[in-house]
Amino acid sequence: MKLFAVFGNPIKHSKSPIIHKLFAKQTGILQNYIKINVPINFFSKSIRNFFQNGGLGANITIPFKKEAYKICDILTSRAKYSGVVNTIKITSSKKILGDNTDGIGLLKDLKNLNFITTKSNILLLGAGGAAQGVIYSLIHFGCNITIVNRTYQHAKDIVRYFKNIKKINYLKIEDLSYHSINNINYDIIINATSSSMKKKIPNIPSSIIKPNIFCYDLFYNKGNTPFLKWCVEHGVKNVSDGTGMLIEQAAYSFYLWHGIIPNTKKIIRKYI
Numbered sequence: 001m002k003l004f005a006v007f008g009n010p011i012k013h014s015k016s017p018i019i020h021k022l023f024a025k026q027t028g029i030l031q032n033y034i035k036i037n038v039p040i041n042f043f044s045k046s047i048r049n050f051f052q053n054g055g056l057g058a059n060i061t062i063p064f065k066k067e068a069y070k071i072c073d074i075l076t077s078r079a080k081y082s083g084v085v086n087t088i089k090i091t092s093s094k095k096i097l098g099d100n101t102d103g104i105g106l107l108k109d110l111k112n113l114n115f116i117t118t119k120s121n122i123l124l125l126g127a128g129g130a131a132q133g134v135i136y137s138l139i140h141f142g143c144n145i146t147i148v149n150r151t152y153q154h155a156k157d158i159v160r161y162f163k164n165i166k167k168i169n170y171l172k173i174e175d176l177s178y179h180s181i182n183n184i185n186y187d188i189i190i191n192a193t194s195s196s197m198k199k200k201i202p203n204i205p206s207s208i209i210k211p212n213i214f215c216y217d218l219f220y221n222k223g224n225t226p227f228l229k230w231c232v233e234h235g236v237k238n239v240s241d242g243t244g245m246l247i248e249q250a251a252y253s254f255y256l257w258h259g260i261i262p263n264t265k266k267i268i269r270k271y272i
């Protein structure tokens, strides 16, 4: 049977195997999709072992997306522009092809939810692999992005990476209060930090929250994540976790491996 996997650390929470099982059933493809928990310094070795033992493709998750970019021999343009890789496959000439489906997956879900327009002003919390991976698609769609991160330097590094793009800037967390005092409004707040995984919320002032803002957490959970609960407590009406993004990004990964795009609406309905 064709072998696929998701590599990460931690990986226990991942719902990718369930989603890929549903895609395989829907499209009649026989595949086995497993979770692989990778010790922090063994990422490239684990990938090499996987391909040597018959693996055909994989998803890469926290915290290996930037490392995955470095081990690829060939990159799709989405992966090249974003500088992070969440999907890989082995080609017939034994090269590792890297793609980034997080950005397009998030954008598709935000459109499904009617959270986004081409003019949306987005506050992006976080500067890890997921944050970097979604920027290209959001900017390409037309949005403006402000990045705020716990470690200021990491936010600066991402903006430096996208140096030729004018629609992206960064702020110190403490400057957010100053922004809200000056009535700079965000249309969407996207939590791309891993804080919800640790049952924490990013340290941002509640003054930036307005009732008509859309709040999205990339993390997914049964019920609202800690960040989304906090948003609702502060009056936000429209919130969503990252389940839809997870399903949409998985569909684009499935397409890279099998050349078939599954019907995601049917799968999303099972989860909502």
Ligand SMILES: NC(=O)c1ccc[n+]([C@@H]2O[C@H](COP(=O)([O-])OP(=O)(O)OC[C@H]3O[C@@H](n4cnc5c(N)ncnc54)[C@H](OP(=O)(O)O)[C@@H]3O)[C@@H](O)[C@H]2O)c1
Residues within 6 Å of the ligand: 061, 062, 063, 064, 065, 102, 125, 126, 127, 128, 129, 130, 131, 149, 150, 151, 154, 192, 193, 194, 195, 196, 197, 198, 200, 201, 202, 203, 218, 219, 220, 242, 243, 245, 246, 247, 249
């Ligand atoms: N729904 C989906 O399809 C999907 C796809 C991709 C990722 N995700 C989720 O996105 C999240 C981030 O993943 P990643 O790959 O970007 O991880 P990562 O590369 O390890 O980056 C983690 C980020 O979170 C910040 N952070 C961690 N703990 C924090 C806290 N307590 N308060 C504030 N900031 C904190 C880090 O800030 P510092 O720079 O200061 O360390 C960094 O910016 C994870 O929860 C992951 O499950 C979901």
